[in-house]
Amino acid sequence: MREYTRSLTIEKATDVVVVGSGPAxxxxxxxAARGGASVRLVERYGFLGGNLTGGLVGPCMTSFSLDGKTQLIRGIFDEFVRRMESLGGAVHPSQTVSGSPYSGFMTFGHEAVTPFDPEVAKRVSMEMALEAGVELLLHSMVVDTVVEDGTVTGIVIAHKGGMSFVPATVTIDASGDGDVAARGGAAFDYGRDSDGGVQPMTxxxxxxxxxxxAVSAYQAEHPDERFPFQSIVERAHEAGTYSLPRRGVQLFKTLESGVWRVNTTRVTGVNGTNVHDLTTAEVAARQQVVQLLEFFHHELPGMGSCRLLDTASTIGVRETRRIVGIYSITLDDLVAGRAFDDVIAVAGYPVDIHSPTSINGPFDDGVPPTANVYEIPYRALVPAQLDGLIMAGRCISGSHEALAAIRVMPPAFAIGEAAGVAAARAVFTHLEPREVDVADLQTRLLNSGAYLGARMDIPDLMITSNS
Ligand SMILES: Cc1cc2nc3c(=O)[nH]c(=O)nc-3n(C[C@H](O)[C@H](O)[C@H](O)COP(=O)(O)OP(=O)(O)OC[C@H]3O[C@@H](n4cnc5c(N)ncnc54)[C@H](O)[C@@H]3O)c2cc1C
Structure with a gap:
């Protein structure tokens, strides 16, 4: 360890600073900006979207109930999708069905997915943020959190010009990894209970x-295979001819003819908050891409002449810190479809665990099925210990199993929207995030197009002002 002292330049203060520009x-x-707050969005890359764009992750998993009948994630997510659709860059989830090429031929949990073009997602993300009045701070990595008397008062960013302090009344940690909360000293959980293992990176x-x-014809001829090309992959495993990291090839058709996303590299036993592990994983995964292409060329129907179009800008990290909130969502909450007075989002995607240690998964971990619709409470977004801070996206409070369902992109949008509205309310009412009037928050979410489940469908009160 070595300690050193440096002076920081100070950026102008804003009401709300959001760390991370992924879906959440x-x-x-x-x-938050639409709620009237001055907002700064801090992002380490030069574009917005997080996994949605730079991670090349897609399609957006279901935004519907598990049975595919009710669209649950609406609000900003739906606006975002419809805007991409108007540019020819997405298919609305209401138009896609499970078992289709867009769903990667998967059935369980894969009803009503959203295929989209990542470049259109980059464009629409930036346009929507700028139109709302969000001030962007790109190429800025958050490296520390300033806490005064138990309240987060801002963040420290590192950038080409050095390091700066970015003050804010409320900070939203949407870094995926809970960087802000962890640096601020918040307690967090990590990994599954049995051995601390986390899901692999891809x-x-x-x-x-x-x-x-030809790809679709193969799947049609092998309806019993749970994962695409499963029997071919199993034969390769038995023969030891290729080192394949999964039980099948998970691939999703895109909007362009002949172009598919491949979600099949896999690096286990690595920690997404450790720079050495990230380096190891990035190298290993890039080597796997080369091996997989060779396997595709020699073994897979329809893939004999395929060529690499691109790799993601960064390896995708499925699981790291889960910041301990006032309430921690459990698997049982999702299975029972437990009702929460402070519901701020509803979702229907099931528990999707890629094994931390083997080639298994998703969906073969033996956990019970989740309810058709389950609720996410506001208290899971509020850290148990720190004030001035709200969590959004993959790092909210919940068990390893519960977060394995909630982590996908549509719920991340819905949670983020709630966090933004709550942050603006905290600013205007001079309250801490934990003190925000939840009924008011819910009404504002409903008024702006969010859906909070059938029992919350009709708002009692239409609020139009920020007072
Ligand atoms: C391999 C893989 C496959 C997946 N498959 C699917 C799928 O098919 N469909 C689906 O819907 N979901 C899928 N998911 C889940 C989904 O992509 C993520 O869980 C989701 O993107 C979480 O959203 P988020 O906004 O919380 O985080 P992210 O999308 O990770 O965004 C976090 C943002 O914060 C930025 N950031 C992080 N740390 C800092 C820092 N210290 N300073 C500044 N900026 C920072 C990052 O650059 C990024 O832009 C997958 C995830 C992975 C990793």
């Missing part, structure tokens, strides 16, 4: 020049 941070920044890539019809 993007929605949070837009919602580097997405896309291939072009695929014979779409």
């Amino acid at each position: 941070g993007l929605a949070a920044a837009i919602a 580097l997405f890539f896309r291939v072009r020049d695929v014979d779409d019809e």
Whole structure:
């Protein structure tokens, strides 16, 4: 260890600073700005979207109930999708069905997914943020959190010009990894209870020049295979001819003919908050891409002439810190579809655990099925210990199993939207996030197009002012 002292430049203060521009941070920044707050969105990359864009992750998993009948995630997510759709960059989830190429031929949990073009997502993310009045601070990595008397009063960023302090009344941690909360000293959980293992990392890539019809024909001839090309992969495992990290090839058709996203590299036993592990994982996954392409060329119908289109800008990290909130969501809450007085989002995607230690998963971990619709309470977004801070997205409070359902992109949008509205309310009412009037928050969410489940469907009160 070595200690040193440095003076920091001070950025101008804003009401709300949002750290991370993935689905959660993007929605949070837009919602807080629309709520009248001055908002700064801090992002380490040069574009917005997080996994949605830079991670090449897609499609957006279901925004509907598990049975595919009711759209649950609406609000900013739906606006975002419809805007991409109007540019030819997405198919609305109401138009897609499970078992189709857009769903990667998967059935369970794969009803009503949203295929989209990541470049259109980059464009729409930035346009929506700027139109809402969000001030962007790109190429800025949050490296520390300033806490005074138990309240987060701002963050420290590192950038090409050095380091700066960014003050804010309320900070939203949408970094995925809970960087702000952890640096501020908040307690967090990590990994599954049995051995602390976390889900593996995966580097997405896309291939072009695929014979779409041949791929679909193979799946149609093998309806019993749970994962695409499963029996071919199993034969390769038995023969030891290829080192394959999964039980099948998880691939999703995109909007362009012959182009598929591949979610099949897998690096286990690595920690997404450790720079050495991230480096190891990035190298290993990029080597796996080369091996997988060779396997595709030699073994897979319809993929013999495919070529690499691109790899994601960064390896995708499925699981790291879960910041301990006032309430921690359990698997039982999701299975029972437990009703919460402070519900701020509802979702229907099931528990999707990629094994921390083996080639298994998703969906073969033996956990019971989740309810058709489950609720996410506001208290899971509020850290148990710190004030001035709200969590959004993958780092909210819950068990390893519960977060394995809630972590996908549509719920992240919905949670982010709630966090943004709550942050603006905290600012205008001079209250801490934990003191925000939840009934008022729910009414504001409903008024702006969010859906909080059938029992919350009709708002009693239409609020139009910020007072
Ligand atoms: C391999 C993989 C496959 C997945 N498959 C799917 C799928 O098919 N469909 C689906 O819907 N979901 C999928 N998910 C889940 C989903 O992508 C994420 O859980 C979701 O993006 C979480 O949203 P978020 O906003 O919380 O975090 P992220 O999308 O991770 O965004 C976090 C943002 O914060 C920024 N950031 C992080 N730390 C800092 C810092 N210290 N300073 C500044 N900026 C910072 C990052 O650059 C990023 O922009 C997958 C995830 C992975 C990793």
